[in-house]
Amino acid sequence: IGLSDTAVMDMMISNLQQQRQVTEQLRREAAIKRISVSQAVLDIMKYITEHEQEDCLLVGFSSQKANPFREKSSCTLL
Amino acid sequence: MQFVLQQFLLNRSNLFVLQLLSDPVRVEQDARKAACDTSLVQATSNMEPIGRIQMRTRRTLRGHLAKIYAMHWGSDSRNLVSASQDGKLIVWDSYTTNKVHAIPLRSSWVMTCAYAPSGSYVACGGLDNICSIYSLKTREGNVRVSRELPGHTGYLSCCRFLDDNQIVTSSGDMSCALWDIETGQQCTSFMGHTGDVMSLSLSPDMRTFVSGACDASAKLWDIREGSCKQTFPGHESDINAVTFFPNGYAFATGSDDATCRLFDIRADQELAMYSHDNIICGITSVAFSKSGRLLLAGYDDFNCNVWDSMKTERAGILAGHDNRVSCLGVTEDGMAVATGSWDSFLRIWN
Numbered sequence: 001i002g003l004s005d006t007a008v009m010d011m012m013i014s015n016l017q018q019q020r021q022v023t024e025q026l027r028r029e030a031a032i033k034r035i036s037v038s039q040a041v042l043d044i045m046k047y048i049t050e051h052e053q054e055d056c057l058l059v060g061f062s063s064q065k066a067n068p069f070r071e072k073s074s075c076t077l078l
Numbered sequence: 079m080q081f082v083l084q085q086f087l088l089n090r091s092n093l094f095v096l097q098l099l100s101d102p103v104r105v106e107q108d109a110r111k112a113a114c115d116t117s118l119v120q121a122t123s124n125m126e127p128i129g130r131i132q133m134r135t136r137r138t139l140r141g142h143l144a145k146i147y148a149m150h151w152g153s154d155s156r157n158l159v160s161a162s163q164d165g166k167l168i169v170w171d172s173y174t175t176n177k178v179h180a181i182p183l184r185s186s187w188v189m190t191c192a193y194a195p196s197g198s199y200v201a202c203g204g205l206d207n208i209c210s211i212y213s214l215k216t217r218e219g220n221v222r223v224s225r226e227l228p229g230h231t232g233y234l235s236c237c238r239f240l241d242d243n244q245i246v247t248s249s250g251d252m253s254c255a256l257w258d259i260e261t262g263q264q265c266t267s268f269m270g271h272t273g274d275v276m277s278l279s280l281s282p283d284m285r286t287f288v289s290g291a292c293d294a295s296a297k298l299w300d301i302r303e304g305s306c307k308q309t310f311p312g313h314e315s316d317i318n319a320v321t322f323f324p325n326g327y328a329f330a331t332g333s334d335d336a337t338c339r340l341f342d343i344r345a346d347q348e349l350a351m352y353s354h355d356n357i358i359c360g361i362t363s364v365a366f367s368k369s370g371r372l373l374l375a376g377y378d379d380f381n382c383n384v385w386d387s388m389k390t391e392r393a394g395i396l397a398g399h400d401n402r403v404s405c406l407g408v409t410e411d412g413m414a415v416a417t418g419s420w421d422s423f424l425r426i427w428n
Contacts, residue, residue: 025270025306026102029307029308029309030103030105030109032307032346034112034344034347035113035344035345036113036116037113037114037116037117037342037349038115038116039344039345040327040328041342041349042121043325043327044323044328044370045125045388047323047325047369048369048370048387048388050369051324051368052369052371054368054412055368056368056411056412056428057131057133057367057372057408057412057414057428058131058367058368058371058372061428067136067413067428068156068413069136069172069173069413069426070136
């Protein structure tokens, strides 16, 4: 490469600093507290069960009158 | 310094650094495995199946003259904004199909749009690298640019309002940013991705957001701290879309690897994959239904698949577009889903 002494030193220091930051971030992410997959899925299932009756795309509409996107009739109250 | 000596010193520092790096990666992999005591499909085996989901197009929104790239519902579940490379943002009344506003853009290379929760503003951006904010409720009654937010050094792929004065953006420059709209300044920069960031989704409590990028990973960010809390590997190609599960503890992604995946934040890992041998094209957009039981995904093959998020089976299909489905969204009240396509139309389904 033929760089000067100082240029090579700068590259090494900057490389190390960057790598240290990446390592510190990896360490932070590795250190978090995790819950078990079974607990996570239980909470998801609970949420779904509690809200499925209000999920129109899932259970549909009780009557088409409740569907704001039903086929338009001649008069609509806006 | 002699060339050989230069190389020797550089190699030594790299080796040292590699040793430092390998430990936390292994620690994380082991910790994730330890938390993995079951699979989603096993854990949900007692859940009632949902049967076939059949939806019909209830409205077709016609008016754009070119490919639609993005859409976003207003919080009233009635108005929505769409962006097209015909250089227009259109705000629609989806109940009547009327165009409430047709906003000409300074740059036609738009890739994203967003509706502020208050309904007073919309935002858009794209290859101009700028997030432009438009005020819909000016005293004069016309729509005009109220702020331009330059600063990204790459295209704007996604933007979402926290409120009328704060917006989060994601960019092809591999970063995300939080902006103060009043001052036009970036308050916080979110760095860490090693590829273009393609999509972001705000958590229901607005304290965090998830981003998906071309480095095949999704990242969870703390908005106030500006830090990356967690990284989720797993996908094998660019992630194009992310969306939070309604309880805020999980999120789904869609990727060019032809799969959607569900990740849990507290378990810090992938829970499920939604794929089929017949599906070989990329996913452009994802959204959950109100309860989270349905995961809707838009594909390059012109369709939108409806997945049972718990059984990881396909429950339905929305077919009707004549070109790629580029964007989709479910209303806040959960009553309808809108799809936008390169065929220049938007369809409202339920």
